[in-house]
Each structure stands twice: as C-alpha cells, then as structure tokens.
Amino acid sequence: MQRTAIHTITFTARCESGLHIGGSQDELAIGGADNPVIKNPETGKSYIPGSSLKGKMRAELEKKLGQFGGNKNDRPCGCGQCAVCRLFGAHMSPGGNLGPSRILVRDGQLLRGGRIENKTENIIDRRTGAAARGGLRSNERVIEGTEFKMQIVLQVFDQDSAFSYKDRTEKEYMGDEALQAIIADGLNLVTAVPQEIRMRRT
Ligand SMILES: [Zn+2]
Numbered sequence: 412m413q414r415t416a417i418h419t420i421t422f423t424a425r426c427e428s429g430l431h432i433g434g435s436q437d438e439l440a441i442g443g444a445d446n447p448v449i450k451n452p453e454t455g456k457s458y459i460p461g462s463s464l465k466g467k468m469r470a471e472l473e474k475k476l477g478q479f480g481g482n483k484n485d486r487p488c489g490c491g492q493c494a495v496c497r498l499f500g501a502h503m504s505p506g507g508n509l510g511p512s513r514i515l516v517r518d519g520q521l522l523r524g525g526r527i528e529n530k531t532e533n534i535i536d537r538r539t540g541a542a543a544r545g546g547l548r549s550n551e552r553v554i555e556g557t558e559f560k561m562q563i564v565l566q567v568f569d570q571d572s573a574f575s576y577k578d579r580t581e582k583e584y585m586g587d588e589a590l591q592a593i594i595a596d597g598l599n600l601v602t603a604v605p606q607e608i609r610m611r612r613t
Pocket residue numbers: 478488489490491492493494495496
C-alpha cells in the first residue's frame with residue numbers, strides 16, 4: 412500500500428453558543444464530561460482537542476450511515492468494510508485490509524474570544540443524543556462567539572482510488588474526493604464548515 416497524497420483542510424470553528432470542551436471522546440466533548448473546560452497547561456487558554464472533534468465526527472457519521480452500535484459496549488465500528496472504517500480505521504481490528512487511519516485531526520487553537528463562564532447543563536449520551544445519567548451539572552464553558560482555528564490532515568493511499576462515496580446530497584465521489592466528502596459530511600453533522608482544502612501530492 413502506497414500513500415498517494417496528503418490533503419490539508421483548514422477551517423474556523425465558531426461557537427454559536429457557549430461550549431463546554433472536555434477531553435473525553437465517549438461523552439462527545441460537546442455538552443458532556445465534568446466541570447472544567449480543557450486548557451493548555453502552559454498558556455491557560457482553552458482549545459479543542461483533535462481527538463474530541465474526531466470522536467464526535469465518527470459517532471455522527473456512524474449514525475448517518477447505519478454503522479452505529481455494531482460493536483458491543485458502545486464502541487466505534489470495527490467492521491473494516493464501511494466508509495467510516497476506511498477514513499478513521501477499523502476500531503480494534505488491526506487485521507483488517509483497509510490499512511491505517513486516513514485522518515488526523517489537530518488540536519484547535521484559540522483565535523478569539525475564549526472567556527470562561529459557568530453554565531448548568533445536561534450530560535449528553537453518545538448513543539441516544541439525549542440527556543444521560545439524569546443529571547444536571549454545572550460546567551465551565553467558553554463564551555458564545557469564541558473561535559478556534561482547526562486543521563484536518565487526510566492521507567490517501569493507492570487502494571483508495573477505487574473507493575466511492577455518496578454524500579448527503581446524493582452526489583457520488585471517487586478516490587481522494589470521496590474521502591474529502593466524508594470529512595465534509597462529518598463536519599456538517601457537527602456544524603463546522605470547511606473553508607479551505609489544500610492538497611499536496613507525495
Ligand atoms: Zn465499519
């Protein structure tokens with residue numbers, strides 16, 4: 412398997428409401444986890460962990476594509492066949508033939524805003540999207556209007572040239588564009604919009 416391209420997707424994530432950003436993938440970071448927002452220990456500034464955005468995109472795409480809950484214990488899909496497994500890697504299935512994860516989500520760095528407020532809110536369950544554990548909690552969150560600079564790196568391999576994907580508008584894409592379309596769908600599901608896609612052949 413040979414890598415044929417690296418694409419860089421950059422965008423700004425703007426908080427349309429106050430946002431709690433935790434570090435846990437399972438609780439989806441948004442509206443989840445415990446009290447404090449995650450902060451860079453050196454600068455004290457909040458940021459969006461790449462793993463949180465990635466986990467959220469994966470869970471939402473699995474729901475959209477009907478791959479959610481295929482694994483016991485609420486784990487991500489490990490079928491090694493579906494579009495989600497191709498992009499993110501088959502969970503706990505290193506023997507699959509899709510090869511490595513294609514996507515790297517970098518930590519989102521604070522661009523503007525970032526003041527911290529306290530807000531009482533529900534915990535959101537990954538499976539149902541509904542309030543979980545019956546609990547209201549007081550969470551720190553960054554204020555509405557806060558912006559983070561985000562970057563996603565996509566690596567493409569030769570075997571992806573034959574891969575096709577129909578996006579949310581039913582348009583069909585092949586190869587590099589198919590993988591980009593999955594990312595665009597995933598970002599759309601978490602309401603971020605890619606602003607720029609740059610490509611570098613390897
Ligand atoms: Zn799968």
